[in-house]
Amino acid sequence: GAAHASLGRIEIAGGRWNWKGAEAHLLRALELDPGYAGAHQWHAYVLIFRARVEEGLAEIQRALELDPLSPITLWNAGRFAWMTGDHERAIELLRRGLELSPQAPESRRILADAYAIAGRDDEAAETILAGVPPPAQTELRSAYEAGGLEALLERHRSHESVRPDR
Numbered sequence: 163g164a165a166h167a168s169l170g171r172i173e174i175a176g177g178r179w180n181w182k183g184a185e186a187h188l189l190r191a192l193e194l195d196p197g198y199a200g201a202h203q204w205h206a207y208v209l210i211f212r213a214r215v216e217e218g219l220a221e222i223q224r225a226l227e228l229d230p231l232s233p234i235t236l237w238n239a240g241r242f243a244w245m246t247g248d249h250e251r252a253i254e255l256l257r258r259g260l261e262l263s264p265q266a267p268e269s270r271r272i273l274a275d276a277y278a279i280a281g282r283d284d285e286a287a288e289t290i291l292a293g294v295p296p297p298a299q300t301e302l303r304s305a306y307e308a309g310g311l312e313a314l315l316e317r318h319r320s321h322e323s324v325r326p327d328r
Contacts, residue, residue: 205236
């Protein structure tokens with residue numbers, strides 16, 4: 163099962179975007195090992211990006227049931243909830259994922275976005291601040307206090323663009 167799941171993931175990675183081939187491999191992986199959470203997770207990804215959202219959400223839920231402590235599964239489930247407008251569910255899932263793996267910048271960004279969309283600007287700001295080094299936190303906190311979340315995001319983007327590892 164794992165080999166077919168890997169082949170399915172390869173079909174949608176690296177710019178190939180072969181959704182039909184990916185789904186065929188993932189379905190074979192699930193046929194061989196219906197308990198493999200990773201295959202359910204990647205199948206969910208394929209389904210959602212092929213506009214089969216309800217099926218995709220059911221697949222990611224199955225992956226969560228099989229592996230509720232996987233930060234990657236929690237991140238993807240949160241991302242799918244965010245994409246489908248279920249921001250409170252996205253917040254719940256992304257927070258759980260970040261508790262398990264705090265160094266996940268994409269999860270942190272989507273969580274902050276979900277908070278902001280839900281009108282929870284203070285929590286959005288704290289989520290962003292928790293992901294930056296302490297020296298930058300003071301400046302970013304000042305930006306937030308002076309101009310709100312938009313000012314914080316603008317200052318954060320300018321910090322990110324000058325980081326040497328970017």
